[in-house]
Amino acid sequence: MKRIAVISDVHANLPALEAVLEDIHRHSIDTILNLGDFVGYGPFPNEVVKRLAKPEIRNILGNYDHKVLTWNEKKEKWKQTKSPQKWLAFDWAFAHLSNESREFLEGLPQKRRILESNQRILMVHGSPASPNEHLGPDTPDDRLQILGSNTKADIVLCGHSHIPFERRIASTWFVNPGSVGRPDDGDPRASYAILTLDVDHILIQHFRIDYDIDRVVAAIRQAGLPDDFARMVILGKSLNDITEGNGSVDE
Helix, strand or coil, X not given: CEEEEEECCCCCCHHHHHHHHHHHCCCCCCEEEECCCCCCCCCCHHHXXXXXXXXXXEECXXXXXXXXXXXXXXXXXXXXXXCHHHHXXXXXXXXXXXXXXXXXXXXXXXXXXXXXXXXXEEEECCCCCCCCCCCCCCCCHHHHHHXXXXXXXXXXXXXXXXXXXXXXXXXXXXXXXXXXXXCCXXXXXEEEEXXXXXXXXXXXXXXXXXXXXXXXHHHHHHCXXXXXXXXXXXXXXXXXXXXXXXXXXXX
C-alpha cells in the first residue's frame, strides 16, 4: 500500500505551502507529487521553487511556469494582449527568480508517468491533451472519456483549474487536488489531496488547510504588487472573478 500526497498551483504562496507540507507530514506519506505552477501572483516565487526542489518531491512544469520562463521573448507582445495586472504578475515573477531556480524549472517535464502499487499514474498540469486545458467538476463525461481512453493510465492527476474534484470515467480516475496557494472556489484555505493505493483499491481524500493569510497579504503589499492580488488570496477567487466578474481561471 502506498500513500501519495498530491499538490498543485502553489503560485508563489509560501505560507500556504508551508502549512500544507506540515499537514502532509502528519500523515504517513510515501511521496509528494507536485503538478506545477510554482509561481505567479504571489510574493515568494524563489522561495517556493527552492522549497519544492527536493529529491522526495516529484515535480512537473505548469503552464504559468512555462510562460514565466519565456518572458524575455514574449513580454513586448504580451504588453499588447494582456491586462496590465497580468503583465505585471509575469514580469515580477521572472525578475524574482534566481538563475538556479529558473534552471530547475527549465529542467522539469510537462508530464510524468509513474507506477505505484500496480496503478498507472499520469501527472499533467491541465489535461493529458494540453497544459492549458481546464478540467473541473463540470467537464463533460464524454470529454473525460476521450482523454482517459488515450492515456493508458488508471489515474490522471491534474491541476490548473484550481478547483478540487475526483471523478471516475470508465476505468480512469481524474483527480484534481485544487490549489495550494490560490484557490478559485471561494474557499481561501489551501487545498491538497492524498491518494491511498493498493493493487485493487484507490482511496482519494481532499483536505483544506488554514494558513497565515495575513502573512502573504502583507508580503504582497510590501512588494508593491496590486492589492487585487491580496484580494485573490483573501477571498479564494481568481483575478478575473474579482476584477471582471466572469469567474474564468487566470492564465
